Amino acid sequence: MELELYKAFVKQQREEYFSKDKPYDLIYRQFEKGDFTKQSEDYFLSNASEVIDVLRRESWHEFQTKEHQFTSKMLSSLYSESDIEKMSSSEAIAWFVEKFPMHIYSLNLSNTQSRRSRAGKEFEAIIELILIGADIPMDSQGNIGKKFFIDKGLGKLVDIVSPGSVEYVLNKRDTILISAKTTLRERWQEVPEEMGRTGAREMFLVTLDDNISKEVIENLNDANIQVVTTKSLKEKKYSAYNSVISFEKLLAILKETAVKWTDFNYSDESKAEIVKNVEKQIEKHSSHPFVVDYYQRYLHKFQ
Structure with a gap:
């Protein structure tokens, strides 16, 4: 052949x-x-x-x-x-x-x-x-689509926004942007550039890279980008860096941020868009009952 x-x-x-x-x-x-x-x-x-x-x-x-x-x-x-x-x-x-x-x-x-x-x-x-599993509200680019995220000003490198894309448009300061990369290599430079376009005050870069240099960590920190990794990698490779946090710490931050929206007075238009996004994610995960149950529970808050 x-x-x-x-x-x-x-x-x-x-x-x-x-x-x-x-x-x-x-x-x-x-x-x-x-x-x-x-x-x-x-x-x-x-x-x-x-x-x-x-x-x-x-x-x-x-x-x-x-x-x-x-x-x-x-x-x-x-x-x-x-x-x-x-x-x-x-x-x-x-x-x-x-x-x-x-x-x-x-x-x-x-x-x-x-x-x-x-x-x-x-x-x-x-x-x-x-x-x-941690009951944290979010929108995922993988579920909603790259074009939707870009149209909302989130950029192509944001993988997850919490509590969601609607909240991001309403108040960027009280939302969390997450970018996920198993390894960074030279691609870490794309993240500060992308964050600059979003207008967000900070971003969390979740990674499993065990060889991030001091220079890269400091450059990311200067750009208000916190590196997030597992507890074991934090302890073995990055214990000297306060700007590198564990995934558990990120979840705690996400929880604190979600509370800020508990009593928020959403407009009917905002509620309708949230419902639409949640329904899209339910449809995409029809064969994943654990995910569907979560989004259905979340959906009830806006109906």
Whole structure:
């Protein structure tokens, strides 16, 4: 198979192979397996970091098994039994590597890129489920849509806004913006630039990166961006930095912010938009009962 045809074939096969195992579905399945759907609000407020670690570990193990199967299938598609039937095992391996080096490289590159994309989406799903478990109101870009967030002035790098996008328009100072990145690399520079466009006073950057330099941490802090990570990473890597906080601390801040809106007098127009956003999220999560129950409870506050 010609290389370009093989690339297209791998892409098409990947979409089919993983179509029933989207990132959110994989995380939600692990969330259920870990019995986190049965935990209390206080549990998530106190143990969010542990939940993150468990979901990341278990989802990776499950995905890794499926990716290995996919890789084997894609490599096997490059040859037939008649090609190697007269060769010894070592001869067959040498022949395969010599004949398809660029095909093998292309598949490995495709796997890496797909894995990175999935990791980001899975991380966002983990954060969303923890916020739901902690009974924290929010709008998620993944549910409502990037265009909607951009139209509201939230920007493309904001993944979650709490209590919601309507509140953000009404009073930016009493809302929390969250951006999630498993690793920062050079992309951290995009976050201050994006925050400058939103007009927000601060942003929280949630990450699992264990190698953030002192310079990056200080630059982010100067831009009113707080790095958020798990308790274990905070203690092992960033204990010297007050501007790096644990996920549990972020949840406490989110709770305090949500209280400010308890007795807010929303206009009928604002209520209607909130209801519309919540219904959109309920529809998107129709196969995730824990999420649906949360949004239905939240919906009653505005009906």
